[in-house]
Amino acid sequence: MLTRVKIFGLMIAVLSVLTLVPGAPFGSAQGRPTAAPPEPLNTLSNTEATEAYFSDFSAPSASSVVQDADAENVEFVGHVGGATYAVAVQGDYAYIGEGPRLTILDISNPASPTVVGKTAPLPDIVQDVYVSGDYAYVADGWDGLRVVDVSTPSNPTEVGFYNMSGHAKGVAVAGGYAYVANQRGLRVVDVSTPSDPTAVGACDTPGYAEDVAVAGGHAYVADDEAGLRVVDVSTPSDPTEVGFYDTPGLAYGVAVAGGYAYIADCWSLRVVDVSTPSSPTEVGFCDTPGCACGVAVAGGYAYIADWGGLRVVDVSTPSNPTEVGSYNTPGSAEDVALAGDYAYVADRWGLRVVDVSTPASPTDVGFYDTPERAYDVAVAGGYAYIANYLEGLRVVDIS
Secondary structure, eight states: OOOSOEEETHHHHHHHHHTSSTTOOSOOTTSSOSSOOOOOOGGGSSGGGGEEEOTTOOOOOHHHHHHHSOOSSEEEEEOOOOOBOOEEEETTEEEEEETTEEEEEEOSSTTSOEEEEEOOOOSSOOOEEEEETTEEEEEOBTTOEEEEEOSSTTSOEEEEEEOOSSOBOEEEEETTEEEEEOEEEEEEEEOSSTTSOEEEEEEEEEEEEOEEEEETTEEEEEOBTTOEEEEEOSSTTSOEEEEEEOOSSOBOEEEEETTEEEEEOSSEEEEEEOSSTTSOEEEEEEEOSSOOOEEEEETTEEEEEOEEEEEEEEOSSTTSOEEEEEEEEEEEEOEEEEETTEEEEEOBSEEEEEEOSSTTSOEEEEEEEOGGGEEEEEEETTEEEEEETTTEEEEEEOO
16 A cells, blocks of 8 residues: 655665764764764765655654664754644644644734744654644554643643554544544544543454544544444444445545545545444545545535645535635645634645635635754764755754
8 A cells, every 4th residue: 555654765874874883983072073074975865766665654763763873972952844744723723743743833813823832752753633622632653642731832741642553643532532543443542531541442444544533422434445434432442333335545534524424535535424324325426636635524615635735625515526626735735624714734844724715716825834844863973964855864064
């Protein structure tokens, strides 16, 4: 299965640079290498030769590479930027994943989103976020569910976590429980005490659980090649699949409204009647030019993040969904959240704010870009080694 995350061989290059001479000091007492300074790594400016695809795998951070290396005088000094795969909106704030951080933006002026706070780096790349009250619940890839106190937006702080086997991709919260789509299926976690999340139930699915929505005592799981799975969660300790619909594509995202499930099915939107959860039935579809991977529904319209941008589909007649407007984003649209007249699009390299007050004419009014598309930085002997997503390994003299 094709992944939505490109991972470049530059991380291997970082490891190679840091371990070329095991046990040898990187710098003298003055902070410069005793040998000649590193030559510009021009061969790494074109990463095509080292690009690789990994199935639903998050790239290791430069810090983890450095920690694993047998090198002296190496200090991890920080994280800069990162990919944006997730967005949620509550009140005047947007919550986005920025690499391994949860970043909070003030969107009281949608034309000028402003950073007000960021978490310390979480263990993995933020895949999804759901905000409820004073807490944000983060699906954190291979490191499970993270619970972040956002009561003070300028100081978001992780207060609890639950590690689980599998790759946490999607999360929804209802009635004191977090429902996590985590590769192997649906996991139910009691978050009534946010500092002590506790697993209470699980339901394996045949595909790769990508996203989840909860409504009316049922969880609706976008299960990749296995389509839509409907799970009865009226008893959280005993989640049980009661129905399914095998979509023709790859079910990456799901939203539920008015007795219908709207599925971002990679290259199309599928509309499925779930009024009888045990017998979900497709009633309509609308093809998309890109791979649809995120969807939100409001006011008779479905808003789809389809890699190429935002698609607006009139679903007032579920049996005849029709695209009425679109906006091509500069990056890769991965997720979308709605608030008022605005759609907030996680665009891989930041957040795009799109005015959808006229659905037929969505207009970009604001943005927040993550800095320089750099994943991480490490320092050794007066040089900073920066893992830059598109430009390979950059070596900067900081002496």
